[in-house]
Amino acid sequence: MTFTLTLSGADLLLLLPEMLLTVWLCVVLTMDFAMPRLPKDRLAYLSVAGLAGVLANLVWFDLAGIGGTLFAHMFVVDRLAVFFKIFIVGTTILVILASVDYVRRFRFFKGEYYFLVLMSALGMMFMASANDLLSVFITLEFSTFGFYVLVAYLRDDVASNEAGLKFFILGVFAAGLLAYGISLVYGETGKLVFSDIASPSATPGLVIGFLLIFAALGFKIGAVPFHSWIPDTYHGAPTPVTAFLSIAPKGAAFAILIRMFFVSLAAFKPAWVLLLVGASILSMTYGNIVAIAQRNIKRLLAYSGIAQIGNILIGLAAGTKMGGDAILFYLLTYLFANLGAFAIVIAVGNLIRSDEIEDYNGLNRRSPFLAFAMLVFLLSLAGVPPLAGFIGKLYIFLAAIDEGLYTLIAVGLINIVISMYYYLVVVKKMYINEPTDPSPLTISPPMKVVVYAGLAGTLFLGIYPQPAINWVVAATLMFSNLAGPAAAAPTLVLPIGG
């Protein structure tokens, strides 16, 4: 295989967002070193400014429809990639804003924190563009390195160190599975690019290879049975990192999963539907049931996250264009609701130094705004109309109904009922129980921005989802050829709002 690398100016344009971010994170790191007396908050706002520039660049790509491939198809820019990059950059901006207060708790390397977050974001942006198995491996590891450090960032905190170490060991283990899987697939087909792999026959080596790759990606998204790192890591990590970890890498991993299943494995759909249905059912059920027993809000959200991933896998199991749309839309709703919920956890944690659910007793008396926002986020996660989560679940279930996955939907509906319980337990504690310490709580301006953004997104997507639906439908146009009745009807008209 010859490898020629010729880059023209037009090719470089495709890399513009990544290059901008690379330059910018170097600027942030340099400023941190060069100006030791600069308040670290400034670095946060500087990072956000840079990310805003990248976001503007991506929006331009999306509107102008700029696309193409680079490096012998290793790197692709299409509307799907741009969607996920916007998702990742948006998440990163909100996470950085939510970190400003928390970073004051760190005793060392406050400035490097922002640098590492930006690095991880850069890695995930590359993941969204990964178009062959090699770039999948490289970008996945690239983005995860930043997280290994971030999870263990609380150096004095045993839980944080333990979380970082566990994440690292299991992550390396998953990377091993991934590398092994890639080597098997390459050995069987001699190809690496997703669109080339589409093999006519399923040899055992190919099956094992893809299953191992799925296991590694399953680790990344935290699907059962590859979820075991999630609770401990989420619990021990600094809360903003947990928030980041629970959203952005999931989006990036789904970008790869969608490409792998919808492009490379489209021909074997009957074979992998069972795999995804199984993973989805296990994730939803396990996540929701174990969440009931949690006493720590971060662990609760960790298990709830596992269950939410199970919901998103429903869309993947549908394996149609509409399933793809639904995944993208669901991720958007999940971004706003989950990040919003974590923002409340961060804010409350900063103020009362506790993440125990008991300490949310009477939150409504102490801060009606925080309690109300948390209520909205939890109800959206539970899928209560007219909030975003309801439309997301509806969309994904509709996609599955079109494919006749009735068992999966039945399990999903039962799980919604179970999840309602633990979400409402938190609501009950906030609204009905008496607070032990009735002193009022106030939150800082950057935190308010994050909570307002979460509320706005959750309400907007729930009440007027049509613009977002149009966007995700456009982002997955390349899958219009996929079988299924949904492909014939590219737009979903929801009964609400749209």
Added chain:
Amino acid sequence: MLYTLIPLLPLAAFLILGLFGHWIKDRAHLVAVPAVLTSFLFSLFVFDEVAGGKNVTIPLYTWLTSGDLRIELSLYFDRLTAVMLLLVTIVSGLVHVYTIGYMHGERGYARFFAYIALFTFSMLMLVMADNFLQLFVFWEAVGLCSYLLIGHWYERQTARDAATKAFIVNRVGDFGFLLGVLLIWLSFGSLEYRHVFAQAADLTGETLNLLSPIGGTWEVSTLTLICLLLFLGAVGKSAQVPLHVWLPDAMEGPTPISALIHAATMVTAGVFMVARMAPLYNLSAAAMDVVAVTGTVTMVLGATIALTQHDIKRVVAWSTVSQLGFMMMACGLGAYVAGIFHLLTHGAFKALLFLGCGSVIIALHHEQDMRKMGGLKDKLPVTYWTFVIGSLALAGFPFTAGFFSKDEILVEAWSAGALGKTLATFALVTVVLTAFYSFRLVFVTFWGESRVDPQHAGHLHEPSRTMTVPLVILAFLSIVAGYAAIPDFLAPVLPGPRGLAIHHEHPAAGGMMAIAAVLGLVGIAAAYLVYVTSPGLPDRLARQWQRAYRLSFNKWYVDEAYDRAVVRPTVRLADRLWTWVDVAVIDGAVNGVARTIAWWGWLMRLVQSGQTQHYALGMTLGAVVILTVYLLL
């Protein structure tokens, strides 16, 4: 357009008051009163057009189409509709005006006007219905308004109970009504009046085996069954025995409501319905006999109970029950024209009596017990004189409206065969009772010594002009309505089972008129004798006829019987179901599932050991299981 506006104006008033009542508050009448009065003017116009003999159907829109079923919402106007429109809009308009004074300063002022506007709309739609479903929908709608208005003072427990009772008892009747409508759909394949009436004769021979589900045989004429089921609805709505129990309790509502809904309009809907369905009833002699006998029993029962009640409004309410029975008897004997005639005159004088009661009640600061009244005729002259006119009309005093309509029914009844003669005899007895209790009311309330609470006795005065003007207008109508040639006007649209109605040419007419007038006078004289000349007499009579007195005073123990036979067993059954089925089985199952899931949650939590090697093992095992499944399948 004009036709459509008649119901739409009150609806618009309701919507405005319902949505903006919060801001409109004390100015609510400025919205509702003009709307209803304009409806009245339009009704006059419609009356004039329809009087020429033409029937008008105005389709509004197709409500729903499902297979063969096609329901149009349309307005139907014939002479019967026209007179009902006038009755509803006149009484409603006067009650609207009266309410301005009666409800002045009440908290729910705008809400009250909103509901009576809604009621007026529903009642107008009911009388204008041209198909059974529309009839049923607005039949329910007036029931809902009645419920809302009886419970207007919802902070009172008694008002809430009365509202609930009215609703539930009516539901019993409406259940039958709905079954009747369904049976019509099954038998005729249409719900439109004109189709049903046109095909009704073809159905005469057909029967239905009621016991077929359990293998028995009980053939019943389909038409009779339809008529009886529809009549069940009328029994509920028009407070006929045995579903009459809600009407007296409904007096917990504000008095204008008693006048409008529970005397003049809604409760007469049952009578109106039977008359409207005359083409069906005429084909089923059995159903008509049931209607006639039920009406007669109600008439006698109501009159006997009215004799002994102390609450001024309840006397009038029981009188309403009795008079509704009288009208129902007329319809059952085929005298639809006479029944509707009496319905109209009764609407005028009974509304007058209720509004008069309201005037007394307001003057006495919400005192309703007759024993704490007396001697009011000098203090409340307008109320007194109008009340006397209303009572005379009710008693059938010669040359009042009630005299003519009552006489019409008696003559027709007498000429309707053996059953008719028997029932007419009961009716004559009732005439005496009616005259007696209505003048008992007059004498005890307005004559004799004042027994008024001294606290209020000093400043007794006539209520405001908005309340007295409607009284005077209604008193005027209570006299002149009898001279309108309503029977001749209605006769063409309401043919009886024996062809067109017969009227005064009947040989018995003159004699019956004289007998009824004399019996009415006898009743009045007896009341004078008992309550004016010898004040100790009522108590002595009550002691002497203790058993009869108690029976009447306790309303024949019907409420108690229902309580024992229906209410308590239901409550006990509900209680059992709650403790055994709900708490033990359903809650047990639900909580059991919840506990099981929580238990699994705790168990699976143990898997999260915190040991990294366990986690890695778990992942490996997971991968191995998946691989095995895929490679072996």
